[in-house]
Amino acid sequence: MAMGHYVNYYRLEMAQQREEEGEEAGVKRSAQYMALLTGPGFTGHVLALILFLMVTSSVERVRRKGFETFWYTHHLFILFFITLMFHGAFCFIRADTPPYCKSSPGSYKFVLGSLFFYILERTVREIRARLPTAISKIVLHPSKVLEVQIKKSSNQHGDGFFRAKAGQYVFLNCPDISAFEWHPFTITSAPEEDYVSVHIRIVGDWTTAFAKRLGCSFDDEQQFWIEELKNRTSNGVGGGEETISGVGVGAASGSSSAVAMDSMAFGSGASLMGGAKQRASASANSLQLQRPTEPTITLPRVLLDGPYGSPSEDAFNYEIAVLVGAGIGVTPFASVLKHIWYSVMQPTKIITLRKVYFFWVCRDRDAFEWFQDLLIALEEQNLTGFLEIRSYLTGELGKEEMDTVLMEARAAAAAAAARHFRNKHYYGGGGGDGADVGNQGFEGKGGEGDLLTKLHKPLGGSGAFPMEVMLGEEMNGSNETLSDARRDRDAITGLRSPTYYGRPNFDKIFGELALAHPQEHGQVGVFFCGPKPLGKTLHRCARKYKFKFHKENF
Template sequence: MGDWLVNEGPKWLILVLWFGINIGLFVGYFLFYHQGTQFYYLRLLLGHGLAWARAPAACLNFNCMLILLPVCRNLISYLRGSCGCCRRSIRRQLDKNITFHRAVAYMICLHTAIHFGAHCYNLELLVAAQTDPYNLPFFFYGNDTEGLISKLTSLQDGVNSTYINPIRLSNSDAIIEGLKTVAGVTGVVITLALIVMVSSSTEVIRRSYFEVFWYTHHLFIVFFIGLVLHGIGGIVRGQTNIDVHNPEECFRRYLEWSPDDATCKIPQFQGGGAQTWKWVLFPMILYIAERCIRFYRSQQKVVITKVVKHPSKVLELQMKKRGFQMMAGQYIFIHCPSISRLEWHPFTLTSAPQEDHFSVHIRIVGDWTGALSKACGAEEPEFQDAWKMPQIAVDGPFGTASEDIFRYQVGVLVGAGIGVTPFASVLKYIWYQYCNPDITLKLKKVYFYWICPDTLSFEWFADLLQSLENQMLERGMGDFLNYNIYLTRGWDANQAKNIILHEEENSDVITGLQQKTHYGRPHWDQIFSNIAQSHTGVSVGVFFCGPKGLSSTLHHMCNQHSSSDPRGVHFHYNKENF
């Protein structure tokens, strides 16, 4: 049985804290509006609907404060750098920023549904109280309060009197009355914006119609404007003169209410001021600063120095930019105005910090990547002049989990298909570091696993592995890097015969590497068992970039094979997230 806490403990601690705050806010505000004396008369009109509307509103304020923070990528990168002295378990949580962003969005949806539904119900009750108070369902006070309801709804704004029911006309339509208010209009707008944003953020839409996701997600601007304006109208009105009119004592004496009564004056009501802006102001300032940084970077000149079209629809771009500094495993956002004025797409850097350029390898799978390949002349047989290259902008680089590989004694790198890109940068950087006699690395052993769908995927990365393999053998470091390539499909009968005929040769018939290619899928349970036996008493960093299904398998393997003994081997799972 593995040590579940190695990878799950910090994550669940954060989730429990987050859930705890949500539950605490919900319960606290529910009781405040359910028991608060200042809302005694409003509860008479609305019953439980008041508390059910206001409690989720408090949770919405809290979660709307959080929702922007995980997508402030410069802030996340800054925190990652500032946490350099922190434990790995703390730093790893920063890599789950997009996962947390989604979780907060789902929580916002839940509380929005409760809040919206409760207010629709409340609006119907307010209309009914103004139209026919004698047919209202009285929740707490029995059936002897019809006259009190009529008295409350008849209160007007004037000398010694303020209203409690915002519905001022009898026989009104609840929908029309709701849309007459700032709260009603903004509530509908932000709810519709939220529905569109969440529905277009599903994995199917993001993968197949990224542009739809990108454009609709910018409705968050409308959402936050509406959110800040939502509470301006002060629809929820609490009593302000409890000191001269205690509703728990005076509600039965409603016929005696008067400005001259010392103990039961006419109750006065006032709507609460807007509160949401106090919660979201700071995150909004941070996000605006984030966008200003992105805009500044988008104005900096980027030069494309080399374009390479690799097999399996992979485009390599080598670029230069003044002042650009990177670390191994980081990623950038690329913007090409000639293709789209607004879209920015993330790509992992495949170059090392020591190289005089930075590069990305882009799989051509959609409209945007196809248009970029065409704009860069990758489809043209002849050499393209530099002045013909499209203008592009680069934002970043931003930190990822792969940066932390140098904090472990043993590293396990797993890439699937084009997911191998971050490890191109990492492996190059490791080699450059080892070639520097003035640097002593903590990392002593690297296991690299690459799962490829077909033989064409090997071409560009196999060249890098072959170069590293030759240089390490020359330096007597052949045991440092243990790499394993798995071909899952893509060979025919003739290729299979050719593989069998050359089985005894020193190099692999497909890749040209000394390490032979494996055919089929890795047996992860056996692989992790062997690593655990070979490296007892150390922390092993497992880094993955690829599809969700394989990620779940590797995550489970890390938990299963981590020792419950503090002195045993521990596998720390890290996944690339963009």
């Protein structure tokens, strides 16, 4: 469009002798003069520059790495509208007969409507943001993920102002960092809970500053305490919910004084998965790591705008729901799964859902700890016929992680063999001596008696090495599983359902889902949040089997 304007300036210079008045009467202006020094020319260049900055800063790569640049540049649209009003106010294009120009401006008619709705939206946001909020809990998870729980606002009658549905999201603002930046985060708490929680991955400038403002800097010292917790827990020391004492975290909700919490709860994020977590929960004593007390940190005030709707909330409109989360993209489904748990525990209304398939694809082993407690709670409700959970580990396991899994699996094997020996010899579990106890109680794939079956191929490509695991069967039969004989718990996640190693073959999985639900093709909804390549694959497979595909912005 800008090049078209330059061409028009040139053609105007060649074809038209402007009738100027006063001292400029009879003067013919050049195309360069009209394009650069006249009112329409100058304002036009300003408009073009603003559009260029807004478009280039909206590119995904820029938006991911420098959200602040995108955010502030995008608000140049206010200057754009103001300049646009003046752009047509210089009577540059005239009529052929007098009066050559209209005396009253008319450009405001084209922008007044949109500006009105924008001002209305910002006013509503400011009013909602002024509702009282207070951070009630901070949970530090592995892989630089921070969970922030915010107490829901309520009036003097106890009615909650903040009412969200499962799967929705909010905009979060921290005035201590920036008064103008609002960042979207998916709500991970259920509507039935009295708080709003979000899981924030520390990847950018704003999230890093927010974590530091909360006292979670992810520095070497804090990482030391996390590793210490892992080491002690994996050695069977302590139990329950691990905490770090002496971390001064206060809750400030408009008052100058800080109410210090006893500790910062690391929850399941500070313990190893599988055996370590199960061993820890067996003891009533919590593990406390003492260190010198630090000055109390006053938690900042946060503002919430929302909630806003998302595709995930439509999961309850289908009879069969397939939830697929990749990495931190699992957050929309945390709220959905929690709502399912509350619906089963406290049924208040009939829901359309009859079956839920939950697929979680992660590259990092520690990422499975983010919502481990929730998934275990869902499994313990005996929802086998209603909920099916499948975890996929696509990243390469390091040597230390491999050793940890092997150590836990061998410890579980020894404990299981001992239980089998006692049951056999003291409770009439069978005859014979105990020499073959390892081959009688636990059978691997294909009926073999060994608890651990050797995999003779590398896991994860270059740099990996063979590992002893139990083999499990998946729907498509193409993924190995890392499993644990201890109460049928998986060695990676601690769930009863096994963890599959490698990328899932959704074409085969969806094919078997179509065979399992032949009458509900139109009632199978696929909900996805994650990277674009996987989203394209799921979309293609969903169209092939006539499933309804819903993608969350990621």
